[in-house]
Amino acid sequence: MALLEVNHVQKIYKTRFGGNEVMALKDVHFTVEPGEFVAIMGESGSGKTTLLNIMAALDVPTMGSVSVDGKDMSKLSDSARTLFRREHLGFIFQDFNLLDNFSLEDNILLPLVLAGEKYEKMQAKMQPIVKELGIAELIKKYPYEVSGGQKQRAAVARSLITNPKILLADEPTGALDSKSSTNLLRQLREINQSGQTILMVTHSNVAASYADRVMFIKDGEVFHQIYKGDMKRSEMLDKICDAVTVLMRGGDESEQ
Amino acid sequence: MNNKLIFRLIKSSLEKNRQTRIPFFLVGVFTSMIFYMVASLAWSKYIVGENGELFYGADNIALILTIGSAVIAIIAAIIILYANMFTMKDRRREIGLYGILGLPKKSILTMLCYESLMTYGISVGGGLLIGTFLNKLMLLTLYKLVGQAPVSGLMFTPVAFVFTIALFAGIYIICLIYNMLSIHLSKPVELLHSNQTGEKEPKVKWVSLVIGVVALVAGYVVALKCKSSIEALGDIFIAIVLVIVGTYGLFTAVSIAILKWVKRNKNMYYKTNNFVGVANLMYRMKHNASGLASICVLSCAVILLISCVVSLVALGNQNIKMRCPSEVVVRYTEEDDNTEQQFWDCVHGIEGLETSDELQAEVWPTAMEAVEGQYGAFQYLDEESRFDYTKWKQMYFLTQETYNRFAKEPISITAGEAYVVSSTNAHFSEIAIGDQIFHVAGEAELGAMNYVRDMSMVLFDNIFIVVADETIARDLMQGVITQEGVDATKPICTSGFEVEGELTDGQMQQIRDAVAGLTDTWKVEFEKEERGYFISLYGGVLFVGVFLGVVFLVATVLIIYYKQMSEGFEDHHRYQIMKKVGLTEKEVRGSINRQVMILFFLPLVVAAVHIGVASHIIRLFMTLIVYVEPVTFYLAIAGSIAVFALVYCFVYKMTSSQYFKIVDAAEHVA
Numbered sequence: 005m006a007l008l009e010v011n012h013v014q015k016i017y018k019t020r021f022g023g024n025e026v027m028a029l030k031d032v033h034f035t036v037e038p039g040e041f042v043a044i045m046g047e048s049g050s051g052k053t054t055l056l057n058i059m060a061a062l063d064v065p066t067m068g069s070v071s072v073d074g075k076d077m078s079k080l081s082d083s084a085r086t087l088f089r090r091e092h093l094g095f096i097f098q099d100f101n102l103l104d105n106f107s108l109e110d111n112i113l114l115p116l117v118l119a120g121e122k123y124e125k126m127q128a129k130m131q132p133i134v135k136e137l138g139i140a141e142l143i144k145k146y147p148y149e150v151s152g153g154q155k156q157r158a159a160v161a162r163s164l165i166t167n168p169k170i171l172l173a174d175e176p177t178g179a180l181d182s183k184s185s186t187n188l189l190r191q192l193r194e195i196n197q198s199g200q201t202i203l204m205v206t207h208s209n210v211a212a213s214y215a216d217r218v219m220f221i222k223d224g225e226v227f228h229q230i231y232k233g234d235m236k237r238s239e240m241l242d243k244i245c246d247a248v249t250v251l252m253r254g255g256d257e258s259e260q
Numbered sequence: 261m262n263n264k265l266i267f268r269l270i271k272s273s274l275e276k277n278r279q280t281r282i283p284f285f286l287v288g289v290f291t292s293m294i295f296y297m298v299a300s301l302a303w304s305k306y307i308v309g310e311n312g313e314l315f316y317g318a319d320n321i322a323l324i325l326t327i328g329s330a331v332i333a334i335i336a337a338i339i340i341l342y343a344n345m346f347t348m349k350d351r352r353r354e355i356g357l358y359g360i361l362g363l364p365k366k367s368i369l370t371m372l373c374y375e376s377l378m379t380y381g382i383s384v385g386g387g388l389l390i391g392t393f394l395n396k397l398m399l400l401t402l403y404k405l406v407g408q409a410p411v412s413g414l415m416f417t418p419v420a421f422v423f424t425i426a427l428f429a430g431i432y433i434i435c436l437i438y439n440m441l442s443i444h445l446s447k448p449v450e451l452l453h454s455n456q457t458g459e460k461e462p463k464v465k466w467v468s469l470v471i472g473v474v475a476l477v478a479g480y481v482v483a484l485k486c487k488s489s490i491e492a493l494g495d496i497f498i499a500i501v502l503v504i505v506g507t508y509g510l511f512t513a514v515s516i517a518i519l520k521w522v523k524r525n526k527n528m529y530y531k532t533n534n535f536v537g538v539a540n541l542m543y544r545m546k547h548n549a550s551g552l553a554s555i556c557v558l559s560c561a562v563i564l565l566i567s568c569v570v571s572l573v574a575l576g577n578q579n580i581k582m583r584c585p586s587e588v589v590v591r592y593t594e595e596d597d598n599t600e601q602q603f604w605d606c607v608h609g610i611e612g613l614e615t616s617d618e619l620q621a622e623v624w625p626t627a628m629e630a631v632e633g634q635y636g637a638f639q640y641l642d643e644e645s646r647f648d649y650t651k652w653k654q655m656y657f658l659t660q661e662t663y664n665r666f667a668k669e670p671i672s673i674t675a676g677e678a679y680v681v682s683s684t685n686a687h688f689s690e691i692a693i694g695d696q697i698f699h700v701a702g703e704a705e706l707g708a709m710n711y712v713r714d715m716s717m718v719l720f721d722n723i724f725i726v727v728a729d730e731t732i733a734r735d736l737m738q739g740v741i742t743q744e745g746v747d748a749t750k751p752i753c754t755s756g757f758e759v760e761g762e763l764t765d766g767q768m769q770q771i772r773d774a775v776a777g778l779t780d781t782w783k784v785e786f787e788k789e790e791r792g793y794f795i796s797l798y799g800g801v802l803f804v805g806v807f808l809g810v811v812f813l814v815a816t817v818l819i820i821y822y823k824q825m826s827e828g829f830e831d832h833h834r835y836q837i838m839k840k841v842g843l844t845e846k847e848v849r850g851s852i853n854r855q856v857m858i859l860f861f862l863p864l865v866v867a868a869v870h871i872g873v874a875s876h877i878i879r880l881f882m883t884l885i886v887y888v889e890p891v892t893f894y895l896a897i898a899g900s901i902a903v904f905a906l907v908y909c910f911v912y913k914m915t916s917s918q919y920f921k922i923v924d925a926a927e928h929v930a
Binding site for chain 2: 062082083086087089090091095097101102103105106110113114115117118119120123126146162
């Protein structure tokens with residue numbers, strides 16, 4: 005059974021005074037298997053952030069449904085959704101969303117503290133993760149004392165500490181320089197290889213080339229998919245670039 | 261640059277920032293109104309007219325009101341400047357944006373000028389308008405208090421009106437200068453990004469911590485150890501300064517030290533309930549500790565003012581009754597029966613004066629000092645201690661015959677026995693006066709002592725000793741050193757009577773003349789006169805006290821409101837992140853609630869403790885002015901705390917809903 009099922013999802017936003025309707029997602033339908041690393045690509049306004057919000061249980065679809073492990077999230081109440089998010093999903097954001105009045109350690113432990121775990125248990129969960137991410141020495145520092153790449157790794161540690169079913173990443177390299185980006189993507193790759201399902205929204209070709217599968221979204225629909233199979237990463241990158249070019253040209257033509 | 265655009269900008273800025281601007285207007289209206297009202301009374305021709313005071317003590321009232329208005333002016337200036345600073349802090353971004361969009365600085369400054377003028381006009385205009393209507397009400401209240409017949413017509417004091425306009429123009433000009441400077445000195449980009457840098461976790465300031473704790477403990481010790489009104493006179497100011505210093509230390513350093521300690525304690529810190537709160541509180545304390553300390557000190561001031569005013573009112577009647585246990589009271593040193601008879605003959609001869617309840621008491625008063633280390637033992641003052649007021653105990657010896665005239669339950673004692681009562685509630689089983697020892701057979705009634713008490717001696721501990729007869733009392737007075745020519749063994753006599761119907765001024769004069777014709781130890785007091793004197797002196801204090809209390813309360817409420825607002829904006833971002841990480845709506849609310857409660861009620865609780873500790877020394881201090889009966893005084897304090905806490909809770913309810921709105925608002929900027 006698929007881990008994540010996005011079932012003909014449609015999302016329509018109404019402007020505040022009930023005037024115009026904006027269709028952010030027309031009909032999105034796909035599944036993600038356990039252990040997959042999926043990248044979702046699309047230009048600004050293509051609906052990819054809306055899709056991520058719906059998958060993250062931050063928003064509900066107008067039509068269709070999203071289920072994780074066979075559980076339909078749109079049927080849950082608000083607080084049940086929050087709890088579900090806390091227990092089963094991990095998040096990485098473009099702007100890190102670390103609390104600047106907590107040390108990195110406290111930021112990482114935050115989800116566990118919210119879940120009411122014992123301090124010793126929390127430490128036992130945190131140590132291997134921060135070692136793997138190479139930030140074990142930094143955890144006593146505060147967000148404003150470390151670099152962007154280190155902040156993002158702390159955010160990754162925070163998302164992994166609850167041992168989530170799916171890791172959702174929203175433009176994780178968006179605020180990083182190329183070196184930190186590469187480091188982070190390699191780490192995500194490794195995490196994926198150890199069995200973690202990852203779903204990443206990005207508009208960076210390079211970032212997407214680290215995934216097993218890349219989905220292109222355009223005008224609220226899944227437009228195209230590329231599977232990596234046994235391709236090398238450089239070949240994958242070429243294919244992605246080609247697809248992006250086609251995607252853009254298509255847009256051009258439709259305008260004429 | 262056309263004016264139309266400037267006004268449009270002012271209008272939209274007002275609408276956008278109404279959460280901070282409306283209170284700013286209200287504060288202006290309120291402070292100018294109160295200042296105008298107090299100043300109007302101070303200079304009113306209905307209190308001190310062209311031909312001097314209009315009623316007895318009016319000069320006093322006018323003077324106190326003038327001093328009060330000066331104090332109110334200073335506080336008003338501070339409150340308005342504070343509120344202005346807050347509204348400005350919030351608008352930096354907006355003004356920075358105008359700069360970036362190409363509005364020249366000159367136009368921005370023009371905009372600020374118009375805005376200030378408008379704020380000034382609305383605030384002071386409103387204050388003067390409301391004040392004008394309330395003025396008459398205030399005057400009538402004052403008239404009622406002093407028992408003056410009401411006057412008709414609208415009360416308008418031109419001097420106060422002009423002065424209010426000028427004073428507040430000055431305050432708003434200072435605000436404008438501050439705003440202009442803060443805009444002028446900064447670049448648009450800086451204005452735009454004014455509050456977005458990370459900051460360090462606060463460190464424990466050990467120096468302030470030590471100073472704070474030492475000052476607070478010292479202040480408490482001074483307040484609690486004070487034994488007499490004489491000591492209180494000097495100590496109260498030391499205690500106030502120490503406690504204020506201590507309060508600032510307590511909030512700035514001790515709070516952070518405690519939070520740090522909690523944080524080090526891993527099992528306590530990593531609990532869902534504490535985790536978010538401790539870190540947030542630590543940062544909020546860093547920014548707001550001095551604000552909280554100010555709230556605490558202001559709360560103390562409000563509670564104190566209210567309780568002092570309330571107890572003055574409550575004690576006023578009691579004091580007059582003590583000073584004048586009958587409507588007419590005469591006091592004199594013992595005379596032969598002839599002189600007394602002469603006095604009574606005169607009184608009975610006054611036309612239309614019908615007396616009743618004629619009473620007389622004899623008492624032998626003297627100051628003594630307690631023998632150190634021997635409870636219940638007192639010695640006569642020697643040449644040295646005669647002038648050391650700090651050790652004085654005021655003793656009154658009276659016979660059981662006199663006592664029985666006033667007591668509810670008559671007593672019967674023998675030579676070696678005494679009935680004793682002390683103003684400080686001290687109990688004795690045996691009492692030694694010099695070398696004479698009395699067995700204390702029981703406690704006398706304090707209420708029976710009004711006729712023998714000397715009101716000028718209420719500063720000291722008063723001990724009343726009822727002995728079997730006159731010989732013993734005279735004998736006890738043998739040891740007293742007196743000035744030459746004064747015979748201490750002669751008792752002080754107090755006679756008094758009630759008058760049927762109203763005592764007229766003419767009758768009062770006749771009694772005065774009768775007394776003047778006797779020997780020079782004779783003094784007469786009329787309850788009617790005393791009451792007028794008391795009210796004229798304390799009526800002004802009462803008025804100013806109430807107004808000052810209200811102004812302090814407004815200042816407190818304002819600081820709390822702005823504090824809640826600014827913290828709401830700070831916390832909004834934080835809670836938004838936590839919600840994304842998986843904090844449920846309920847948990848967010850719970851956490852915010854707990855935090856706000858702690859921050860809100862901490863100053864109140866500390867203020868209540870301060871007042872509790874201070875009540876003793878304040879009572880002693882107030883005894884310098886009036887006799888303060890403990891039960892009434894403590895009830896007044898408890899009542900004031902309760903009323904203040906109620907108002908405080910009301911403000912909490914109102915501001916915290918505002919705060920929730922800000923914190924919990926959906927992300928407005930993506």
